[in-house]
Amino acid sequence: MRAVSVEALAGAIRAGDKVFVSGSAGEPIAVTELLATTPELAAGAEFHCSFIPGVNSRNLANENRRMTVGFMQGGFRKSLAAGHVRFAPMSYTATLQHLCSDGVINTVLVQVSPPDSDGYCSLGLQGEFLPQLLSRKPRVLAVLNPNVPVLAGSPKLAMADIEAYCESDLPLATYDPGKPNAVAQAIAEHVAALIPNGAALQCGLGKIPNQLMAALADHRQLRIHSGMASDGIVSLLDAGALDLDATVTSIVALGSSAFYRRLPEFKKLNICGVEACHSAQVLAQVPKLFAVNSSMELDLFGQANAEMLGGRFVSGPGGLPDFAAGARAQYDGCSIIALPAADPTGEQSRIVARLDSGVPVSVPQYLVDVVVTEYGSAYLRGADMVTRAERLVAIAHPDHRDRLFAEFEQRFLL
The missing domain is CATH 3.40.1080.10 (Glutaconate Coenzyme A-transferase)
Known part of the structure; x- marks a missing residue:
């Protein structure tokens, strides 16, 4: 050297x-x-x-x-x-x-x-x-x-x-999810209601995951098995919501400088490789896995696009497909997609009748158990095609509900 x-x-x-x-x-x-x-x-x-x-x-x-x-x-x-x-x-x-x-x-x-x-x-x-x-x-x-x-x-x-x-002594890269907002808070509360005590959580980055952690403050014995650990797990620690005997497993810790300073407080923190966190064999050994992820849009079949917005790629699949499959494979697990019902103006629905041609399916319909927006939760596991569409329309933005089901009916039922 x-x-x-x-x-x-x-x-x-x-x-x-x-x-x-x-x-x-x-x-x-x-x-x-x-x-x-x-x-x-x-x-x-x-x-x-x-x-x-x-x-x-x-x-x-x-x-x-x-x-x-x-x-x-x-x-x-x-x-x-x-x-x-x-x-x-x-x-x-x-x-x-x-x-x-x-x-x-x-x-x-x-x-x-x-x-x-x-x-x-x-x-x-x-x-x-x-x-x-x-x-x-x-x-x-x-x-x-x-x-x-x-x-x-x-x-x-x-x-x-x-x-x-x-x-080099340059500061480490950090992540700021931004200020909380009412839409993310409503989504977080709906998701929190789905998660039982003792669940193992996987969440990504953003306002919804960050506010979800705060909404879980009254839960107990929660475990973390995730591709990303961020500031929100400190909220769980401070609230007494974590199982202190369980290992906190993640491939990356990313958040604020204050979060980095508090990481030594997690006595059973395991920063590991993808092979020890995301593989199907590993996830099968994580009981009661609740995977909470987001997407750019989702169609009435339950297919999620987490990569493209407005005809342009803006992200990638990352660990989402791995955890969705791992959670869906468990009888007591759950694969959740959480997203705002529409863009900030309310004009563009994030729930669509079908994904446009050329838009990638990041998570197929059979790996999505529940979809959550600020208007509620749509339980899709085991549901038939029409029931799925009806439940998803019910949690779409009110201005788009009639149009969405009419379009679905015209394209797929008539």
Whole structure:
């Protein structure tokens, strides 16, 4: 291993390198910022990035290098059209399988804590795809950052396995869900009413998951098994709603700086890889799994589109398909899709008679148990096609209900 400058570490990425770069709070910002602003660096390299919309916006692609992402975002769209960015929408288990296939990744750029007395660095808030990729012994370039928390339940990396490293004390990437609003609060309360004491929770990011955690304050013995842990779990801890004997499992911790400071209070926190969190075999061993996710729109069959809005890709499947399937497979689990009934103006219904041609189905109808809007809950598990449509129309925005069922009836029943 050798210590180098940030510029030298970025310069160590060569033509032909196939580099994995973590997103979320694990983004090595010292290097990604330099790459994004210095086009001539890393010419001929290919980057595979787990960047999250609203958190990791740096574009590493240009005419000299390529970047593949699993979540699309607005800042990448021009590069996508130019062929510099490649969009690969896959579930997290499928993404892991792809990244660990021969010839896909030969270099990992990672941010870690400074080494401990035994020569090991903590991956801190980031597990995700890193444990499996690092087990394949790729070339490792690292940013040592003292702001990366050393957590007992986080993966480690031996300094001896690092080819070169630089040092940086830049703040970690954070996430702010924004101010609470009445629509998200109503949805959160409806979802909370569905969740029993002792359930294992999976939630994503955003206003609804954040407000859901507050709405669960009176629940007890809740467990966390999720692709993302954020500020809301602190609310559950403070309210006494968590089962303190249960492990809090997540592949990523992402939230505010205050949240990062409180993570050591979770004595059984397990930041792990996708293989230990999202796989069907693992989820089958998590009893009473309630998966709460969102989508851009949902049709009257119960098919969810979580990737495209207004004819443009704005996100990706992520862990949603994995957890929806895992929760739906359990008799005592539940796959929930929670979304506003309409856009903020009320003019565009988020529940549609059918998804438009070309719009992806992120979650098929048979993996959705319950749909929740601010107007209530529609229980779909086991329901026939017409009953599904009737229940979904009942929780659509009132201005669109008559039109929706008339359109459904015209297209599918007459």
